[in-house]
Amino acid sequence: MPETQVLRIAMNGITGRMGYRQHLLRSILPIRDQGGITLADGRKITVQPILVGRNEEKIRELARIHKIEHWTTDLDEVINDPTVDIVFDASMTSLRSQTLTKAINAGKHIFTEKPTAETLEEAIELARIAKAKGITAGVVHDKLYLPGLVKLRRLVDEGFFGRILSLRGEFGYWVFEGDIQAAQRPSWNYRLADGGSMTTDMYCHWNYVLEGIIGKVKSVTSKTATHIPARWDEQNNEYAATADDAAYGIFELETPAGDPVVAQINSSWAVRVYRDELVEFQIDGTHGSAVAGLNKCVAQQRANTPKPVWNPDLPVTESFRDQWLEVPANDELDNGFKRQWEEFLEDVAYGREHRFGLLSAARGVQLAELGLQSAAERRTIDIPEVVL
Template identity: 80%
Template sequence: MTTLRIAMNGITGRMGYRQHLVRSILPIRDAGGVELPDGSRVQVEPILVGRNENKLRELAELHGVEHWTTDLDGIIADPTVDIVFDASMTSLRPATLAKAMRAGKHIFTEKPTAETLEDAVELARLGEESGVTAGVVHDKLYLPGLVKLRRLVDEGFFGRILSMRGEFGYWVFEGDVQAAQRPSWNYRKEDGGGMTVDMFCHWNYVLEGILGSVESVTAKAVTHVPTRWDEKGQPYDATADDAAYGIFEVRTPDGDPVIAQINSSWAVRVYRDELVEFQIDGTHGSAVAGLNKCVAQQRGHTPKPVWNPDLPVTESFRDQWLEVPANADLDNGFKLQWEEFLGDVVAGRPHRYGLLSAARGVQLAELGLQSSAEGRRLEIPEITL
């Protein structure tokens, strides 16, 4: 059995701890590793890395992890470490990833990979030159709802795809009366915060993974809540956008144009089935997918509503859709991508969601902010290394 030692940087943060350690690496470890197609297994040995010694010690003891450290540079230089994972602040990420790749470590990282397109492209270039296996978290493509949605696309269910609409977000409390459920740096531009920077890198890979290449963006980034309270109860100016409204022109592999609209907001109250939902409409059918559930309506089963504002609605539109079955066991999306990435490391092959894909996400965020500032539609040029 192969054992891969994984330095997990930023593991005390929300995403690093909950999704990557507790719901991915520890279950893989406790199951005896991942079984590869040839029947062999690869086991994982996490090393917790962060800046808070007390938190690291506490988490290590809680989860039976033998090794932890506050010395990031030292663990990157350790010849026994195979993989460096990063879930720390975006502003610190490029230096960590570059140092790890130069040390010959495989990398797996949260996104965005950098705050600027220039830095993201440089990382992608370094990844190509170093020859390491580099993976970037594309977790939403592994979610059960989007797996089902992609399957409908592959089966030709929609006919010619016309449009996609996405709604994401929830109310993040300001922090004065009720504590905010997101860290305060998310709302400070100078610390790398902002909805556009955070989520457009996700929407880029979602659009690419389900529909096709993104060709243009028209966006409006807004700071709806100008004052928030930090973890110490102190008020601060929210300098980053807390909502982003985007229109994206997408081209399918068949050459068909698709219009995608995605609203992202931390200043919205949820009136939908899940925190994120995507609806695809096509000539032969439509489907709506969330994190887990996906429902669809075929052309032949589409009712014929008639607009009449003088009468109350008597039909239940939601009841007219049928649920799309999973037809397979769909595990946690982060864990599934980790398992795929570990197999790629052992096989010495590139991961399908790498640093170039991440650079395109950073590019979309940059152009989205530029579009908002200038009030115009921007085309997206191709990135070359």
Template identity: 75%
Template sequence: MTATRTLRIAMNGVTGRMGYRQHLVRSILPIRDAGGVLLPDGTRLQVEPVLVGRDGARLAELAARHDVAEWTTDRDGIIADPATDVVFDASMTSLRVKTLTKALQAGKHVYTEKPTAETLADAVELARLGAQAGVTVGVVHDKLYLPGLVKLRRLVDEGFFGRILSLRGEFGYWVFEGDVQPAQRPSWNYRRADGGSMSTDMYPHWSYVLEGIVGRVTSVTTQTATHVPTRWDERGEPYAATADDAAYGIFTLTTPAGDPVVAQINSSWAVRVHRDELVEFQVDGSHGSAVAGLFGCVVQPRSVTPKAVWNPDLPATEPFRDQWLPVPDNGELENGFKAQWQEFLRDVAAGRPHRYDLLSAARGVQLAELGLRSSAQGRRLDVPEIVL
């Protein structure tokens, strides 16, 4: 009979969209229903979720729907409970520092969404506490586990690009104002006082994507904008949008080999999509180029790159998109959130650090702060290394 070990996971914030859909329904429940995570020694690591939040009625309904035995509104109690092994947090960013601090002080393994804090000082203090706690700590870096970026990273590792020259990213879509058609995002996203901001939302993602694919960010230049000044909230009431709904960033990177790379990423909730996916990245190198979304990835090696000729007097007739080659999956690629959960759980079982820790999250908060400061000051800012 296969030996099984069970981890009791307090899942805080599962009534929210991300906590519910990606972490509970598409990650932990499938892992549970499959009998847990298979470990290298042949044993299985089973998971036992406990739903945590402030709305007891909602928690009870979710627990009944998904056959989860436990739920609680007593966050501090479940963290202090000796039977709790892991504390996961996907609640509001403004509450995260307190939750994670209590969990680390209680000696619990921690897995968390980002940003980990509203300020760099708090994020660094959390990283310091996590490094000293003697537990496994992980931060959700889901995009690096999605098929498109897995393929892009594979190309980097195999030397496909030669010397990497640049990266360009486009992210965003039109978020309706809420007056005629309901908005797809909550109203707090557009109020600075409530923690809203395109920069603070997406720059923590771009920090780990750039670092995970190409290299560490060494400087940032950003122009933010609030393109839509008035929006309508969930009650149909108009309100002033005080947070940036777009951020246009230029980053300098340094690869592990020491090569400089220029990256440009546009992020906007006031743009209409004319691309294959809601986010795409193009990496150009001396030996080839690639374009990756969250799922697909295509390449154009130097040896088969057509010679483009500019002629403003005649319309282009070349099928530019047809000149790229798809990168195969070459294996089964699971939901990115589930894949990282499995890696984190294996790290917990082995008693080793997770590769994406609270320090990596602090660098994301740092980049967001510097991006906003760059826009306010109208200048390029260096990104100093964080030393705990």
């Protein structure tokens, strides 16, 4: 019989939308129910989740529904439990650095949502203590595991684009104010004092997406806005929205070959969707272009590119969307969050670094900080190297 290792995972903030839906329901429970994962050396890993949260009633009910034996409202106790191997955090941004610091100092491996901290200094310190402790640290880079971006990255690796010129991204949707229809996102997202901010939330994503698809981010020019000044919270109380709910960014990138690339990404909770998916990225290059969403990716080669002629006096008779071809997956791509969890668990079992660690997360925090600074000072800011 192959050796089986049980990894006990304390899952903090699991009653939140992302923690519950993506990490528990679509990642850890499927890994548990499939009997774990088998490593290349024949060993098996199984998982045992421990639900952690402040609301005892909610935690107990989730444990009952999903047949989870262990749950607690005492985060410190579970962090210091010697039988716990991994601490996962999906709680509020303002609490994350403190939680991760405690977990690392207790010798736990950590897997965490972003941003890892509210400041670059805190994010770098987390990376330093994790390295000193020798633990495996993973940061959720879910979008790089999405089928659409997996296909987009494959096109880059195959040289499909030739010399890459630009990337354009559109992200967001309308988040209801909460007065007549309930908001789809928690109210703290729109209060600066509680860690809310579109820039803080999404620029850490855009940093790893840009790094993972094209190359390093060299500079940022950003404009932020609070388009909806008043919202209603979970108790239907009106409050002032003090955090930016939209961020419009221009990023200068550099490919591994040294080619300059211009990226533009619009992010907004105050926009209505007229595109195929909630997020889409278009890369244009000298030999071809591609548009990728969460799942779908379409491409157009140089040889198949039509020659449109500008004529505002006549209606358009051609369907531009029909001129693109869908890129096949050519593989079975499971849920992106689950795939990264499995990769992280393998790294824990082998005692090695996870490829998306705390230093990568620190660069995301840095981009968010400099994005906010750029917006406040109305200027382009160069991005220095992040080092331990």
